[in-house]
Amino acid sequence: MESEHRHNQLSKEEFENSSTQKQILDISGNWEMPESRSIDEMHKKMMQKIETGERLKITTKKNYYWQMAAAVLAIVGLFFLFQSPEKTMETRYAESIQFELPDGSSVTLNSKSELVYNEKEFINDRTLFLDGEAFFEVQKGSRFTINTNMGSVEVLGTSFNVLSRTNQFDVACLTGKVKVRIANYSEVLYPGEKTELKDQKLIKFIGQNTNQMALWRKGIFRFDDQPLIYIFDEIERQYQVKIEASGIEKRFYTGAFTNKDLNEALETVCIPMNLKYDIRKGNKIIITEKNN
Amino acid sequence: MLEIVNKEPEAGIEKDVFDTIFLENFKAIRNFIYYKCGDIEMAEDIAQDAFLKVWEMKDKIKLVTVKQFLYTISNNIFINTMKQKQLSFKFGNRLFNDRHIESPEFLLELKEFDQKLQKAIAGLQDKNKIVFLMNRIDRMTYNEIAQNLGISVKAVEKRMKNALEHLRKKIEQKI
Numbered sequence: 389m390e391s392e393h394r395h396n397q398l399s400k401e402e403f404e405n406s407s408t409q410k411q412i413l414d415i416s417g418n419w420e421m422p423e424s425r426s427i428d429e430m431h432k433k434m435m436q437k438i439e440t441g442e443r444l445k446i447t448t449k450k451n452y453y454w455q456m457a458a459a460v461l462a463i464v465g466l467f468f469l470f471q472s473p474e475k476t477m478e479t480r481y482a483e484s485i486q487f488e489l490p491d492g493s494s495v496t497l498n499s500k501s502e503l504v505y506n507e508k509e510f511i512n513d514r515t516l517f518l519d520g521e522a523f524f525e526v527q528k529g530s531r532f533t534i535n536t537n538m539g540s541v542e543v544l545g546t547s548f549n550v551l552s553r554t555n556q557f558d559v560a561c562l563t564g565k566v567k568v569r570i571a572n573y574s575e576v577l578y579p580g581e582k583t584e585l586k587d588q589k590l591i592k593f594i595g596q597n598t599n600q601m602a603l604w605r606k607g608i609f610r611f612d613d614q615p616l617i618y619i620f621d622e623i624e625r626q627y628q629v630k631i632e633a634s635g636i637e638k639r640f641y642t643g644a645f646t647n648k649d650l651n652e653a654l655e656t657v658c659i660p661m662n663l664k665y666d667i668r669k670g671n672k673i674i675i676t677e678k679n680n
Numbered sequence: 681m682l683e684i685v686n687k688e689p690e691a692g693i694e695k696d697v698f699d700t701i702f703l704e705n706f707k708a709i710r711n712f713i714y715y716k717c718g719d720i721e722m723a724e725d726i727a728q729d730a731f732l733k734v735w736e737m738k739d740k741i742k743l744v745t746v747k748q749f750l751y752t753i754s755n756n757i758f759i760n761t762m763k764q765k766q767l768s769f770k771f772g773n774r775l776f777n778d779r780h781i782e783s784p785e786f787l788l789e790l791k792e793f794d795q796k797l798q799k800a801i802a803g804l805q806d807k808n809k810i811v812f813l814m815n816r817i818d819r820m821t822y823n824e825i826a827q828n829l830g831i832s833v834k835a836v837e838k839r840m841k842n843a844l845e846h847l848r849k850k851i852e853q854k855i
Contacts (some may be wrong), residue, residue: 400786408848415794416801416816419771424720429707434702435730438735492756 481628540568549602633675730754800850812843
Protein backbone atom coordinates (compact mmCIF):
# COMPACT_ATOMS: atom_id res chain seq x y z
CA MET A 389 0.00 0.00 0.00
CA GLU A 390 3.00 2.27 0.03
CA SER A 391 2.59 3.23 -3.60
CA GLU A 392 4.39 6.24 -4.88
CA HIS A 393 2.72 6.78 -8.20
CA ARG A 394 3.55 9.91 -10.02
CA HIS A 395 1.02 10.47 -12.69
CA ASN A 396 2.55 12.59 -15.32
CA GLN A 397 0.56 10.78 -17.91
CA LEU A 398 -2.75 10.41 -16.20
CA SER A 399 -5.22 9.09 -18.67
CA LYS A 400 -8.89 9.66 -18.22
CA GLU A 401 -9.63 6.02 -18.81
CA GLU A 402 -7.08 4.78 -16.28
CA PHE A 403 -8.36 7.13 -13.63
CA GLU A 404 -12.01 6.40 -14.13
CA ASN A 405 -11.47 2.67 -14.10
CA SER A 406 -9.52 2.74 -10.85
CA SER A 407 -11.03 1.93 -7.48
CA THR A 408 -11.88 4.89 -5.26
CA GLN A 409 -9.00 3.98 -2.99
CA LYS A 410 -6.55 4.09 -5.87
CA GLN A 411 -7.94 7.43 -7.01
CA ILE A 412 -7.47 8.77 -3.49
CA LEU A 413 -3.87 7.59 -3.36
CA ASP A 414 -3.16 8.96 -6.82
CA ILE A 415 -4.57 12.41 -6.24
CA SER A 416 -3.15 12.82 -2.75
CA GLY A 417 0.21 11.56 -3.93
CA ASN A 418 0.45 14.65 -6.10
CA TRP A 419 -0.29 17.15 -3.39
CA GLU A 420 2.15 19.93 -2.61
CA MET A 421 2.40 22.17 0.40
CA PRO A 422 0.99 25.70 0.00
CA GLU A 423 3.42 28.58 -0.49
CA SER A 424 5.69 29.12 2.45
CA ARG A 425 9.01 30.63 3.36
CA SER A 426 12.05 28.72 2.17
CA ILE A 427 14.10 26.62 4.53
CA ASP A 428 17.13 28.82 4.01
CA GLU A 429 15.13 31.85 4.99
CA MET A 430 13.84 30.08 8.09
CA HIS A 431 17.39 28.95 8.86
CA LYS A 432 18.64 32.54 8.68
CA LYS A 433 15.84 33.65 11.02
CA MET A 434 16.74 30.83 13.37
CA MET A 435 20.40 31.87 13.46
CA GLN A 436 19.39 35.46 14.17
CA LYS A 437 17.23 34.36 17.08
CA ILE A 438 20.06 32.27 18.49
CA GLU A 439 22.60 35.07 18.11
CA THR A 440 20.46 37.61 19.84
CA GLY A 441 20.05 35.07 22.61
CA GLU A 442 16.32 35.10 22.17
CA ARG A 443 14.71 32.62 24.46
CA LEU A 444 11.67 30.63 23.60
CA LYS A 445 8.45 32.51 24.33
CA ILE A 446 5.09 30.99 23.74
CA THR A 447 3.66 33.99 21.91
CA THR A 448 -0.02 34.68 21.68
CA LYS A 449 -0.71 36.13 18.29
CA LYS A 450 -4.13 37.51 17.51
CA ASN A 451 -5.04 34.40 15.58
CA TYR A 452 -4.14 32.08 18.43
CA TYR A 453 -6.43 31.25 21.35
CA TRP A 454 -5.67 29.59 24.66
CA GLN A 455 -7.29 26.25 24.95
CA MET A 456 -9.37 25.65 28.05
CA ALA A 457 -8.40 22.01 28.46
CA ALA A 458 -4.97 22.05 29.98
CA ALA A 459 -2.51 19.86 28.15
CA VAL A 460 0.64 21.07 29.75
CA LEU A 461 3.89 21.67 27.90
CA ALA A 462 6.42 19.70 29.82
CA ILE A 463 8.11 17.17 27.59
CA VAL A 464 11.25 18.93 28.75
CA GLY A 465 11.12 16.68 31.79
CA LEU A 466 12.11 13.72 29.59
CA PHE A 467 15.64 14.95 29.27
CA PHE A 468 16.42 15.92 32.79
CA LEU A 469 17.94 13.48 35.21
CA PHE A 470 16.70 14.01 38.70
CA GLN A 471 18.98 13.05 41.52
CA SER A 472 16.44 12.67 44.30
CA PRO A 473 14.48 9.42 44.58
CA GLU A 474 11.13 9.63 46.30
CA LYS A 475 9.25 12.87 46.12
CA THR A 476 6.27 13.59 48.32
CA MET A 477 3.67 16.26 47.61
CA GLU A 478 1.43 16.94 50.58
CA THR A 479 -1.43 19.23 51.33
CA ARG A 480 -2.64 20.42 54.71
CA TYR A 481 -6.05 21.46 55.90
CA ALA A 482 -7.82 23.94 53.69
CA GLU A 483 -5.09 23.64 51.11
CA SER A 484 -5.20 22.57 47.48
CA ILE A 485 -2.25 22.54 45.12
CA GLN A 486 -1.68 21.86 41.45
CA PHE A 487 1.59 20.70 39.98
CA GLU A 488 3.18 18.74 37.17
CA LEU A 489 4.76 15.34 37.16
CA PRO A 490 8.01 14.75 35.22
CA ASP A 491 6.06 13.36 32.26
CA GLY A 492 3.94 16.46 31.85
CA SER A 493 0.86 15.06 33.51
CA SER A 494 -0.94 17.49 35.78
CA VAL A 495 -2.15 16.76 39.31
CA THR A 496 -4.44 18.78 41.56
CA LEU A 497 -4.36 17.64 45.18
CA ASN A 498 -7.27 18.24 47.50
CA SER A 499 -6.77 19.05 51.18
CA LYS A 500 -5.06 16.61 53.52
CA SER A 501 -3.75 14.46 50.74
CA GLU A 502 -0.42 13.01 49.86
CA LEU A 503 1.19 11.91 46.63
CA VAL A 504 4.48 10.00 46.54
CA TYR A 505 6.55 9.08 43.48
CA ASN A 506 10.08 8.45 42.30
CA GLU A 507 11.10 11.61 40.53
CA LYS A 508 14.06 10.10 38.71
CA GLU A 509 12.36 6.95 37.48
CA PHE A 510 8.95 8.41 36.76
CA ILE A 511 9.40 8.85 33.02
CA ASN A 512 10.17 5.17 32.62
CA ASP A 513 7.78 3.89 35.21
CA ARG A 514 4.74 6.08 35.79
CA THR A 515 3.71 4.76 39.19
CA LEU A 516 2.77 6.75 42.21
CA PHE A 517 1.06 6.43 45.57
CA LEU A 518 -1.93 8.50 46.61
CA ASP A 519 -3.59 8.92 49.94
CA GLY A 520 -6.49 11.36 49.83
CA GLU A 521 -8.01 12.93 46.76
CA ALA A 522 -6.54 14.17 43.50
CA PHE A 523 -7.56 15.09 40.02
CA PHE A 524 -5.26 13.91 37.25
CA GLU A 525 -4.73 14.91 33.66
CA VAL A 526 -2.46 12.27 32.31
CA GLN A 527 -0.37 12.74 29.21
CA LYS A 528 -0.68 9.97 26.66
CA GLY A 529 2.14 7.49 26.95
CA SER A 530 3.07 4.39 28.85
CA ARG A 531 0.84 2.96 31.53
CA PHE A 532 0.22 5.32 34.41
CA THR A 533 -0.56 3.65 37.74
CA ILE A 534 -1.87 5.14 40.97
CA ASN A 535 -1.61 2.90 43.99
CA THR A 536 -3.68 3.66 47.07
CA ASN A 537 -4.42 1.87 50.29
CA MET A 538 -7.85 0.97 49.02
CA GLY A 539 -7.11 -0.10 45.46
CA SER A 540 -5.33 1.00 42.32
CA VAL A 541 -6.06 2.96 39.17
CA GLU A 542 -4.43 2.48 35.80
CA VAL A 543 -4.67 4.74 32.77
CA LEU A 544 -2.98 5.52 29.48
CA GLY A 545 -3.89 9.12 28.81
CA THR A 546 -6.90 10.70 30.34
CA SER A 547 -8.39 12.96 33.03
CA PHE A 548 -10.05 11.59 36.12
CA ASN A 549 -10.57 12.00 39.85
CA VAL A 550 -9.42 9.60 42.55
CA LEU A 551 -10.56 9.68 46.15
CA SER A 552 -8.92 7.25 48.52
CA ARG A 553 -9.53 7.75 52.22
CA THR A 554 -10.45 5.39 55.04
CA ASN A 555 -13.28 3.22 53.72
CA GLN A 556 -13.68 5.35 50.64
CA PHE A 557 -12.38 4.64 47.17
CA ASP A 558 -14.11 6.63 44.44
CA VAL A 559 -12.87 7.06 40.90
CA ALA A 560 -14.56 9.23 38.29
CA CYS A 561 -13.55 9.33 34.63
CA LEU A 562 -13.85 12.61 32.77
CA THR A 563 -11.98 11.86 29.56
CA GLY A 564 -10.12 8.89 28.13
CA LYS A 565 -10.19 5.54 29.83
CA VAL A 566 -9.44 4.42 33.34
CA LYS A 567 -9.00 0.95 34.85
CA VAL A 568 -9.91 0.62 38.50
CA ARG A 569 -8.63 -2.32 40.53
CA ILE A 570 -9.61 -3.38 44.00
CA ALA A 571 -8.92 -6.79 45.49
CA ASN A 572 -10.18 -9.23 42.84
CA TYR A 573 -12.37 -6.78 41.02
CA SER A 574 -11.38 -4.58 38.16
CA GLU A 575 -13.47 -2.27 36.02
CA VAL A 576 -12.79 -0.05 33.05
CA LEU A 577 -14.34 3.42 33.17
CA TYR A 578 -15.21 5.61 30.23
CA PRO A 579 -16.07 9.32 30.35
CA GLY A 580 -19.12 9.94 32.51
CA GLU A 581 -18.62 6.78 34.53
CA LYS A 582 -17.48 6.44 38.10
CA THR A 583 -17.00 3.77 40.72
CA GLU A 584 -17.52 3.91 44.45
CA LEU A 585 -16.66 1.53 47.19
CA LYS A 586 -19.84 0.79 49.13
CA ASP A 587 -20.14 -2.00 51.68
CA GLN A 588 -17.07 -3.81 50.40
CA LYS A 589 -18.45 -3.78 46.86
CA LEU A 590 -17.33 -1.83 43.82
CA ILE A 591 -20.35 -0.06 42.39
CA LYS A 592 -20.26 1.51 38.96
CA PHE A 593 -22.32 4.52 37.93
CA ILE A 594 -22.76 5.35 34.28
CA GLY A 595 -24.23 8.29 32.41
CA GLN A 596 -22.80 10.82 34.87
CA ASN A 597 -22.28 14.44 33.93
CA THR A 598 -18.54 15.03 33.69
CA ASN A 599 -19.07 18.72 34.49
CA GLN A 600 -20.21 17.61 37.92
CA MET A 601 -17.05 15.62 38.54
CA ALA A 602 -14.12 16.87 40.54
CA LEU A 603 -15.89 20.14 41.30
CA TRP A 604 -13.79 20.44 44.44
CA ARG A 605 -11.18 22.05 42.23
CA LYS A 606 -13.53 24.99 41.94
CA GLY A 607 -14.31 25.05 45.65
CA ILE A 608 -17.61 23.19 45.32
CA PHE A 609 -17.88 19.96 47.27
CA ARG A 610 -20.66 17.83 45.92
CA PHE A 611 -22.03 14.64 47.38
CA ASP A 612 -24.46 12.18 45.94
CA ASP A 613 -26.20 10.07 48.51
CA GLN A 614 -23.23 9.88 50.83
CA PRO A 615 -23.15 9.22 54.58
CA LEU A 616 -23.01 12.49 56.48
CA ILE A 617 -19.77 11.43 58.13
CA TYR A 618 -17.97 11.86 54.81
CA ILE A 619 -19.41 15.32 54.36
CA PHE A 620 -18.38 16.31 57.87
CA ASP A 621 -14.89 14.89 57.28
CA GLU A 622 -14.54 17.02 54.19
CA ILE A 623 -15.73 20.14 55.97
CA GLU A 624 -13.11 19.45 58.64
CA ARG A 625 -10.41 19.22 55.97
CA GLN A 626 -11.48 22.30 54.09
CA TYR A 627 -11.92 24.59 57.09
CA GLN A 628 -9.58 23.01 59.62
CA VAL A 629 -12.32 22.55 62.20
CA LYS A 630 -13.47 19.68 64.37
CA ILE A 631 -17.04 18.46 64.07
CA GLU A 632 -18.89 16.57 66.77
CA ALA A 633 -22.05 14.98 65.51
CA SER A 634 -22.49 11.66 67.21
CA GLY A 635 -25.55 9.68 66.27
CA ILE A 636 -26.39 11.33 62.99
CA GLU A 637 -23.35 10.49 60.84
CA LYS A 638 -25.02 7.55 59.19
CA ARG A 639 -27.75 9.53 57.51
CA PHE A 640 -27.40 10.09 53.79
CA TYR A 641 -26.92 13.43 52.13
CA THR A 642 -27.16 14.70 48.58
CA GLY A 643 -26.00 18.24 47.97
CA ALA A 644 -22.99 20.49 47.96
CA PHE A 645 -21.10 22.91 50.16
CA THR A 646 -18.67 25.69 49.43
CA ASN A 647 -15.19 26.09 50.89
CA LYS A 648 -15.47 29.87 50.90
CA ASP A 649 -17.67 30.44 53.95
CA LEU A 650 -18.02 28.13 56.94
CA ASN A 651 -21.46 29.30 57.96
CA GLU A 652 -22.83 28.96 54.47
CA ALA A 653 -21.28 25.51 54.17
CA LEU A 654 -22.80 24.34 57.43
CA GLU A 655 -26.19 25.71 56.46
CA THR A 656 -26.29 23.96 53.11
CA VAL A 657 -25.68 20.69 54.88
CA CYS A 658 -27.68 21.13 58.05
CA ILE A 659 -30.85 22.79 56.82
CA PRO A 660 -31.94 20.03 54.40
CA MET A 661 -31.16 17.44 57.06
CA ASN A 662 -33.07 19.29 59.76
CA LEU A 663 -29.98 19.77 61.88
CA LYS A 664 -28.58 22.72 63.73
CA TYR A 665 -24.98 23.68 64.31
CA ASP A 666 -23.16 25.53 67.03
CA ILE A 667 -19.68 26.97 66.47
CA ARG A 668 -17.60 27.08 69.65
CA LYS A 669 -14.25 28.83 69.98
CA GLY A 670 -14.16 29.39 66.22
CA ASN A 671 -13.11 25.88 65.27
CA LYS A 672 -15.21 23.36 67.13
CA ILE A 673 -18.64 22.59 65.78
CA ILE A 674 -21.41 20.71 67.52
CA ILE A 675 -24.17 19.43 65.29
CA THR A 676 -27.45 18.18 66.69
CA GLU A 677 -30.91 17.44 65.51
CA LYS A 678 -33.36 20.27 65.49
CA ASN A 679 -36.15 20.00 67.96
CA ASN A 680 -39.39 20.95 66.32
CA MET B 681 41.54 -8.26 33.64
CA LEU B 682 38.95 -7.32 31.12
CA GLU B 683 36.91 -4.32 32.02
CA ILE B 684 33.57 -4.09 30.33
CA VAL B 685 32.29 -0.60 30.07
CA ASN B 686 28.80 0.21 28.88
CA LYS B 687 28.90 3.32 26.79
CA GLU B 688 25.68 5.13 26.20
CA PRO B 689 25.53 7.71 23.44
CA GLU B 690 26.45 10.96 25.06
CA ALA B 691 24.10 13.83 25.39
CA GLY B 692 24.84 17.10 23.67
CA ILE B 693 24.55 18.64 20.23
CA GLU B 694 27.17 20.84 18.62
CA LYS B 695 26.27 23.96 16.65
CA ASP B 696 27.11 22.52 13.25
CA VAL B 697 25.18 19.39 14.06
CA PHE B 698 22.23 21.57 15.04
CA ASP B 699 22.39 23.28 11.66
CA THR B 700 22.20 19.95 9.92
CA ILE B 701 19.32 18.85 12.12
CA PHE B 702 17.47 22.03 11.25
CA LEU B 703 18.02 21.80 7.50
CA GLU B 704 17.10 18.15 7.38
CA ASN B 705 14.00 18.27 9.57
CA PHE B 706 12.44 21.70 9.43
CA LYS B 707 10.22 20.90 6.49
CA ALA B 708 8.81 17.71 7.97
CA ILE B 709 8.05 19.37 11.31
CA ARG B 710 6.45 22.37 9.64
CA ASN B 711 4.32 20.06 7.53
CA PHE B 712 3.37 18.03 10.59
CA ILE B 713 1.98 21.12 12.30
CA TYR B 714 0.33 22.28 9.09
CA TYR B 715 -1.53 18.97 8.94
CA LYS B 716 -2.86 19.79 12.39
CA CYS B 717 -3.88 23.40 11.89
CA GLY B 718 -4.13 24.22 8.20
CA ASP B 719 -2.35 27.53 8.73
CA ILE B 720 1.03 27.63 7.05
CA GLU B 721 2.33 30.65 8.92
CA MET B 722 1.38 29.25 12.27
CA ALA B 723 3.04 26.01 11.26
CA GLU B 724 6.25 27.83 10.38
CA ASP B 725 6.28 29.69 13.69
CA ILE B 726 5.57 26.65 15.81
CA ALA B 727 8.17 24.59 13.93
CA GLN B 728 10.70 27.29 14.53
CA ASP B 729 9.84 27.44 18.22
CA ALA B 730 10.38 23.70 18.46
CA PHE B 731 13.88 24.03 17.04
CA LEU B 732 14.58 26.95 19.30
CA LYS B 733 13.67 24.72 22.21
CA VAL B 734 16.06 22.06 20.94
CA TRP B 735 18.78 24.70 20.78
CA GLU B 736 18.07 25.80 24.33
CA MET B 737 18.40 22.25 25.51
CA LYS B 738 21.23 21.22 23.22
CA ASP B 739 23.42 20.03 26.07
CA LYS B 740 20.81 17.67 27.36
CA ILE B 741 19.48 16.09 24.19
CA LYS B 742 20.79 12.92 22.61
CA LEU B 743 21.18 12.97 18.85
CA VAL B 744 19.48 9.59 18.48
CA THR B 745 16.18 10.84 19.85
CA VAL B 746 16.15 14.42 18.62
CA LYS B 747 13.73 13.72 15.79
CA GLN B 748 11.11 12.18 17.98
CA PHE B 749 11.65 14.98 20.44
CA LEU B 750 10.95 17.52 17.69
CA TYR B 751 7.65 15.88 16.85
CA THR B 752 6.60 15.72 20.49
CA ILE B 753 7.61 19.22 21.39
CA SER B 754 6.09 20.85 18.31
CA ASN B 755 2.90 18.99 19.11
CA ASN B 756 2.95 20.27 22.67
CA ILE B 757 3.57 23.83 21.55
CA PHE B 758 0.68 23.47 19.14
CA ILE B 759 -1.68 22.19 21.82
CA ASN B 760 -0.58 24.83 24.25
CA THR B 761 -0.93 27.86 22.05
CA MET B 762 -3.94 27.51 19.92
CA LYS B 763 -7.57 26.66 19.94
CA GLN B 764 -9.00 24.30 17.33
CA LYS B 765 -10.25 26.36 14.50
CA GLN B 766 -12.11 25.44 11.38
CA LEU B 767 -9.69 23.28 9.47
CA SER B 768 -9.33 23.48 5.72
CA PHE B 769 -6.37 22.57 3.60
CA LYS B 770 -4.94 24.37 0.59
CA PHE B 771 -2.69 21.81 -0.96
CA GLY B 772 -1.53 22.49 -4.49
CA ASN B 773 -1.69 19.66 -6.99
CA ARG B 774 1.11 18.88 -9.43
CA LEU B 775 -1.39 17.28 -11.79
CA PHE B 776 -2.97 20.59 -12.61
CA ASN B 777 0.23 21.85 -14.16
CA ASP B 778 0.42 18.77 -16.28
CA ARG B 779 0.03 19.56 -19.93
CA HIS B 780 -0.66 15.94 -20.62
CA ILE B 781 -4.12 15.97 -19.18
CA GLU B 782 -6.29 15.13 -22.09
CA SER B 783 -9.25 17.35 -21.95
CA PRO B 784 -10.64 20.31 -20.05
CA GLU B 785 -13.46 18.07 -18.91
CA PHE B 786 -11.04 15.58 -17.40
CA LEU B 787 -9.13 18.41 -15.74
CA LEU B 788 -12.37 19.62 -14.22
CA GLU B 789 -13.18 16.11 -13.06
CA LEU B 790 -9.79 15.87 -11.35
CA LYS B 791 -10.20 19.28 -9.77
CA GLU B 792 -13.57 18.34 -8.34
CA PHE B 793 -12.21 15.10 -6.96
CA ASP B 794 -9.25 16.96 -5.50
CA GLN B 795 -11.48 19.50 -3.78
CA LYS B 796 -13.73 16.80 -2.37
CA LEU B 797 -10.71 14.93 -1.12
CA GLN B 798 -9.12 17.96 0.58
CA LYS B 799 -12.39 18.66 2.34
CA ALA B 800 -12.69 15.04 3.43
CA ILE B 801 -9.15 15.07 4.78
CA ALA B 802 -9.97 17.97 7.08
CA GLY B 803 -12.68 15.81 8.62
CA LEU B 804 -10.40 12.89 9.46
CA GLN B 805 -9.49 12.09 13.01
CA ASP B 806 -6.22 13.82 13.85
CA LYS B 807 -4.15 10.68 14.34
CA ASN B 808 -5.30 9.06 11.09
CA LYS B 809 -4.97 12.28 9.13
CA ILE B 810 -1.40 12.89 10.25
CA VAL B 811 -0.22 9.43 9.26
CA PHE B 812 -1.96 9.65 5.89
CA LEU B 813 -0.39 12.98 5.02
CA MET B 814 3.06 12.00 6.26
CA ASN B 815 2.88 9.08 3.85
CA ARG B 816 1.42 10.93 0.87
CA ILE B 817 3.16 14.29 1.08
CA ASP B 818 6.35 13.71 3.06
CA ARG B 819 6.64 10.33 1.35
CA MET B 820 7.66 8.61 4.55
CA THR B 821 7.61 4.86 4.84
CA TYR B 822 5.54 3.25 7.55
CA ASN B 823 8.75 2.53 9.42
CA GLU B 824 9.79 6.15 9.35
CA ILE B 825 6.39 7.33 10.47
CA ALA B 826 6.35 4.79 13.30
CA GLN B 827 9.74 5.94 14.50
CA ASN B 828 8.98 9.64 14.28
CA LEU B 829 5.69 9.41 16.14
CA GLY B 830 6.85 6.83 18.64
CA ILE B 831 4.22 4.25 17.70
CA SER B 832 4.34 0.73 16.25
CA VAL B 833 4.29 -0.02 12.53
CA LYS B 834 1.05 -1.91 13.11
CA ALA B 835 -0.46 1.24 14.56
CA VAL B 836 0.62 3.17 11.48
CA GLU B 837 -0.95 0.54 9.21
CA LYS B 838 -4.18 0.72 11.17
CA ARG B 839 -4.37 4.51 11.03
CA MET B 840 -3.65 4.50 7.30
CA LYS B 841 -6.36 1.91 6.77
CA ASN B 842 -8.84 3.94 8.83
CA ALA B 843 -8.00 7.10 6.91
CA LEU B 844 -8.49 5.43 3.54
CA GLU B 845 -11.72 3.86 4.67
CA HIS B 846 -13.16 7.14 5.89
CA LEU B 847 -12.02 8.98 2.77
CA ARG B 848 -13.45 6.35 0.48
CA LYS B 849 -16.81 6.58 2.19
CA LYS B 850 -16.84 10.35 2.03
CA ILE B 851 -15.89 10.42 -1.65
CA GLU B 852 -18.40 7.80 -2.67
CA GLN B 853 -21.31 9.24 -0.76
CA LYS B 854 -21.55 12.33 -2.94
CA ILE B 855 -21.71 10.39 -6.16
